[in-house]
Amino acid sequence: MSLTPTRTLIEDAAAAGTGIGAFNVLHLETAEAVVRGAEEAGLPVILQISENCALYHGALEPLAVACRAVAAGASVPVALHLDHAEDEALVHQAVELGFGSVMYDGSRLPYSENVAATARVVKHADPHGVFVEAELGEVGGKDGAHAPGVRTDPFEAVDFVLSTGVHALAVAVGSSHAMTRRSAELDLDLIAELRRSLDVPLVLHGSSGVSDDMLVSAIKAGMTKINVSTHLNGFFTRAVRRVLESNPDLVDSRKYVHAGRQALAPEAGRLLALFSLCGGLATSQD
Numbered sequence: 224m225s226l227t228p229t230r231t232l233i234e235d236a237a238a239a240g241t242g243i244g245a246f247n248v249l250h251l252e253t254a255e256a257v258v259r260g261a262e263e264a265g266l267p268v269i270l271q272i273s274e275n276c277a278l279y280h281g282a283l284e285p286l287a288v289a290c291r292a293v294a295a296g297a298s299v300p301v302a303l304h305l306d307h308a309e310d311e312a313l314v315h316q317a318v319e320l321g322f323g324s325v326m327y328d329g330s331r332l333p334y335s336e337n338v339a340a341t342a343r344v345v346k347h348a349d350p351h352g353v354f355v356e357a358e359l360g361e362v363g364g365k366d367g368a369h370a371p372g373v374r375t376d377p378f379e380a381v382d383f384v385l386s387t388g389v390h391a392l393a394v395a396v397g398s399s400h401a402m403t404r405r406s407a408e409l410d411l412d413l414i415a416e417l418r419r420s421l422d423v424p425l426v427l428h429g430s431s432g433v434s435d436d437m438l439v440s441a442i443k444a445g446m447t448k449i450n451v452s453t454h455l456n457g458f459f460t461r462a463v464r465r466v467l468e469s470n471p472d473l474v475d476s477r478k479y480v481h482a483g484r485q486a487l488a489p490e491a492g493r494l495l496a497l498f499s500l501c502g503g504l505a506t507s508q509d
Contacts, residue, residue: 418445
């Protein structure tokens, strides 16, 4: 199956009042595991490559091509998204590579500069049918750059969406990036207010630090795209660690990376089902 436009998956979820999972890809095995989990759940998924990950690999194209290949062999709809891009040139490259969506992150910029830069990205992406996500009200936890307790202002959010033409908005409602404990308390009233005020889907970043029950409540309050990275990375890494600890002489990386891939897939599928059904599923196990 070829890549599915991100716009389709997000708008379908928004119309149904459910969530769509957007899971970060670090390497080929992550993409394979996420898609395998989506296939087991029988649900669509968004594969995300962040700017940081592209820098790690030295370029965006190799991993993007790998994700496209994995999507081509999938039995469920798979979209490809560029996550947290602060470099406009990288956004342009993602558009050329056939990404269905890009997240331009101008949240470090003064408000007026964020508006101007995001509007430029939308103007470039629109003719190519590329869905644009942006961020307003800094989500915490990004290398200490964002102060805790920041919240998106609904009035500013309305102005931002109208001024930029952005298609989805990542909002700060109490989550934080790179959390390893699922203890974040989201402002559900603020989510509901933002949902009422805006005519674009809302995106939750930092979802790894949010419990199942709270994620379900956030979706019911109005969240649509749910980003997860650290939580899934933990399943992968713990499985690799167990194999290496029990086999100290092991040198074939395929053997321990395989264990990580096997551990991540079912949790990816479980989360997709949780977001799709909005409740009632078992909590994660490892």
